[in-house]
Amino acid sequence: MGLGEHCSEEHFMLRENMDEYYSDTKYLQVLEGTKMFYMPVDYTRDIEFFNRESALSYFTEDVGLNAYWYYLNMDYAFFLDGKTFGLNKDRRGEYWLYNVRQLLSRYYFERLSHGYGEIPEFSFLNTIEYGYNPQLVYYNGVGFSYRKNYYEVESYGKYDYYYKVVDFFNRIDEIITKGVYVTYDGKSIDLRKPESIEYIGNIMQGNVDTFDNYFFKFWYMFAHMYLGDVNTNDYEVALMFS
Template identity: 40%
Template sequence: RGEHWANALKTMLTRYQWERLSQELGETPEYSAESVFEHGYNPQLISYNGIQFGYRQNDFDYMHYTDFDQFNRFIYYYKRVTLLLEKGHFMTKNGTFIDLRRPESIEVMANFMEGNADLFDSHFAIYWRIFSHMYFAGVDANQLHVLPHIFVNHETMFRDPFTYSYYKRFYQVIYKFNSLLPAYTRDELLLPGVRVANVQVSELMTYFDFSHFDVSTLLNDETLFIEDTYVFDKIFLARQQRLNHKPFTLDYTIEAEQPQKVVVRAFLGPCYDQNRRALSLAEYRENFIEIDEFIYELVAGENTIKRDSRDFYWTIDDRRTYAELYHAVIIALGGEKPLELNVTQQHWGFPDRLLLPQGWAKGYPMQLFFFVAPYTGPHVRYPSYEHSSFSGGVGSGKRYIDNKPFDYPFDRPIIETEFLVPNMFMKNVKVYHELLEEKYQDGKYENYGTFDYTYKENN
């Protein structure tokens, strides 16, 4: 559970960092109790009952609210966890000794930082992260009635840039834990007899696409009930532009001396820092995100593998809306069309449309890293009746393909003379951005939600 949460948090922070770098906004500032955030954030959200969401005002600092007991509570907990990490071990109340210098202890540290139900000592301030959210929202822990605020809900808090600064601060505990682990040796990373000869990458193109959101719940009850009968014959859609990307492919060429089962991992990361200075893998490993992972049976000789971005392991598409499901059932009941029953959708994953940063018209430089490792068996096997589409797997370990940690081999410090082996491959790429506003404004474009390859030819 904890490692899943830490990996998801790291992915969000890194993806936000990509966007800042591509927009030339620099590194994400790290939260400090002494810092003052000059620019506030007001999303102008209004709750269903008409009350406006609270927001962060200009010149925000820890003196902004006067509930210092709550502030000191989560600051004390943060310091307590960092001291445990520096000490390197701790003893639970039942006498269990836990060594924080072992790789598997990432689960313990992540449980501490998340404050979840799997903590060894539940009295160890399990709700500390909730207290921090309540403090920033100006909410007292004993309040019976709480007004809506962007910091109280995860669905709204990640709209505010301050949230990423705050979470970056305490993710440094996880990063420090990983940095204290021993680096992988060449023998641990080398897969004898296997070499990644080349990986061809198709064009990486992003664009802003119009998307429609079902907000039918905003309709009055009178439009849904006619003579006390529920009638859902109207759909209220809101249109918004969202970042998307054209599907792309990765064509692997892998040479093997003998047949064997392997796991192929693909990572994406920036080439330069905020000053456009090229950095080594050792300096910038935390800014790589694993975008794909799959098992493959290599044969002796040359192996050619084609992967489509729509099939990547860690990404998911938009969920089917309630209105779509409702009308599909009504049509099936009317006998017009049979109901499609085998429509499974994963509950947990990174949005496919956000896989790439916005990029530049002339191409934003990034780099892909590929790693082929021997298959060592899953951490926990799926039962025959269970599938990842029905379960996010959080807390079970079932999201693992093998028994390696998340972000392997970037989960530990890197010694480049030991790190780079023949079963790895790096490739510089560019992410391009195309402006499509003119196509939408002429009123003739109808392929919303998809990338129209023939638009230029037909217009």
């Protein structure tokens, strides 16, 4: 199966295909008694412009787009072993990178349509000029937290996670520059071959199939924990249930 032939819309309930599920008696039984609430939002009018980037909220807060990304990361969760769950047959690392590339490409097109130009480079060491004030709310009615303008990532807190992430970026930059990586047990991997994109994808997602779990495992999760101000105890509970 080619990367473009993966169709999450066929397996998950999204806004775009909800009518198909409503016509299936199996799902009607599951949804029986479920109360659904809808909050219509007109992103051409009902939006507070926190900064110029807020004009892209219709895209970044799109329900279907965010649902797709959510289901993708549930289907190819970083803690699921590829051999046990058959994810290695789908070239999980390459497929994950493919999806990231697709989303970034569409985001780039939307920026161009507003005259914003290229996507600014992101670094944990630099200040983020444009903050983010989402119009989204959790299921319990509490609004999403916001990021102020000129946000300094390194001043956030939880420095143990911060240093783990920065150390990862230093390592990945070094091995990509060299084109060859030697694992801690002495195995050499040539990253200049086309098929090595699978290795790079596993590293970037930080999943359990990465070729060197000692150095690269779970960095992506640590980055989310740092930005989400998550405690170490929460991490231990998450691993226990996963």
